[in-house]
Amino acid sequence: MDAATLTTLVKELNTANGEGKTDEVVRILKKLKTEVEPSEDLLRSSKAGVAIGKLRSSTTSSISALAKEIVKSWRDKIEESKKKRKRDDGDVKKEDGAAKRVKAEGSSTAPSPSAASPIPSASASTPDITKTESKPSPSAAGTTAVSGKEAVRESSPRQPLSTIDASRTTPRTAKSDGVDKSLRADNTDGAHDPVRDKCVVMIYDALAGDSTAQNKILIERAVGIEMDAHKATNYSTGNDYRAKMRSLFLNLKDKGNPALRNEIVLGYITTEKVANMSKEEMASESVRALNEKIASDNLFKAKAVGETQAETDAFKCGRCQQRKCTYYQMQTRSADEPMTTFVTCTNCNNRWKFS
Structure with missing residues (x-):
């Protein structure tokens, strides 16, 4: 799956999740699980890692379980890909070194x-x-x-x-x-x-x-x-x-x-x-490994670039009766219709919408 297709799916996933369409969210997650071959560049450009990482804390068990499974699978594949690149780089360097040694030994001026x-x-x-x-x-x-x-x-x-x-x-x-x-x-x-x-x-x-x-x-x-x-x-x-x-x-x-x-x-x-070495170049191997792990984790923990949510006490949650909410608005119908407001309770994570 290319970056453009994945980006479109991520947008659909965010929209379905914001509207509380559990079945649609599960369908998209299953599609992502089977059809995406993850890489760092692909996940960063599409924000897929961040979007699915947020769903791990969903109150719907089927969504949170599937999101956790996808995040774990993608992280493992990315780590394995990194290790494979390191092994391949090591093999190439060894082959280059062997070729240069043969050339040097065969030269009369070596x-x-x-x-x-x-x-x-x-x-x-x-x-x-x-x-x-x-x-x-x-x-x-x-x-x-x-x-x-x-x-x-x-x-x-x-x-x-x-x-x-x-x-x-x-x-x-x-x-x-x-x-x-x-x-x-x-x-x-x-x-x-x-x-x-x-x-x-x-x-x-x-x-x-x-x-x-x-x-x-x-x-x-x-x-x-x-x-x-x-x-x-x-x-x-x-x-x-x-x-x-x-x-x-x-x-x-x-x-x-x-x-x-x-x-x-x-x-x-x-x-x-x-x-002229940078601090990254001088870092010990343990520090480099830690930095790589942090960079990998940030693919799933960073805040997504999406709708701006504001905090307010203007709404009352029907589940816990608290007034601790965040909300954002989106135009989901034709331009002459009012915007739809999506509200999330920060106390119990209850979500609802109205226009």
């Missing part, structure tokens, strides 16, 4: 695995990093020979947390490492800006908290990230720069995101890339 290692030379003195450098995976080496550091991040699994000490209880800082007084931003004119210097220390602290890397490597990364962030904000230390540095600091020091720190220290992500 570098050796040791030469293709993406680990910066500055990290050679760190035991954990040296170990990683001496035994790079064939996938990482071949891919780097073709596309560089960014290709490694995109086409191979995240590297083991070789620079992260998860058992550390006391965070490392620039002060505990004895470098807080000497840490300076990379300023071409030779002058020291206290704001930029302080930001370099912040980034160092964020990277060093649970790291086993040497001071020299952490200093290099912190200075590079600050310099690229300064460049990205037009060489200013105003509000935009400070907001950017706060965002970087908070995301980099997140205890639930050690993989990001590990890849930055190892050099798999360049300092320029880090400085």
Whole structure:
């Protein structure tokens, strides 16, 4: 079923529900259940998810049960579709990586695995990093020979947390490492800006908290990230720069995101890339999964764009005798006839209409 047809059915569903036509609502729901192949774009454009999501609280048991069944079925199908896309993307990336490795190995100019290692030379003195450098995976080496550091991040699994000490209880800082007084931003004119210097220390602290890397490597990364962030904000230390540095600091020091720190220290992500990453790109995998779940739930919980309803005490409910009602008006007959008023009791959910 295409978006236009589904949108028309949703409008018919809302109208039938507003007029209290239970049989018509059930008929449309059954049609939607059997004929709609749900997708996020289709449900958003037609507002079907929102319309049916609201019917789950209907006082008519047949309607609420059917609406709940449809919402559950659609949500499961959308989640399965997402998982399938992720699996397919992973397979494609693996195939691309294998093809590039074959091409690199067959070329007379292809570098050796040791030469293709993406680990910066500055990290050679760190035991954990040296170990990683001496035994790079064939996938990482071949891919780097073709596309560089960014290709490694995109086409191979995240590297083991070789620079992260998860058992550390006391965070490392620039002060505990004895470098807080000497840490300076990379300023071409030779002058020291206290704001930029302080930001370099912040980034160092964020990277060093649970790291086993040497001071020299952490200093290099912190200075590079600050310099690229300064460049990205037009060489200013105003509000935009400070907001950017706060965002970087908070995301980099997140205890639930050690993989990001590990890849930055190892050099798999360049300092320029880090400085220009959004908070969504820096988010940990658990946060990304939570955001996806919230987005999926919002398909059914968001308020629909429909008739504007006003609250009033001008009507009295015939069922509970309360004057807590909402109402809206719609032209359901010819233009020269008065509009029909639809009233809903907010206390017992009783609905009635009159013109």
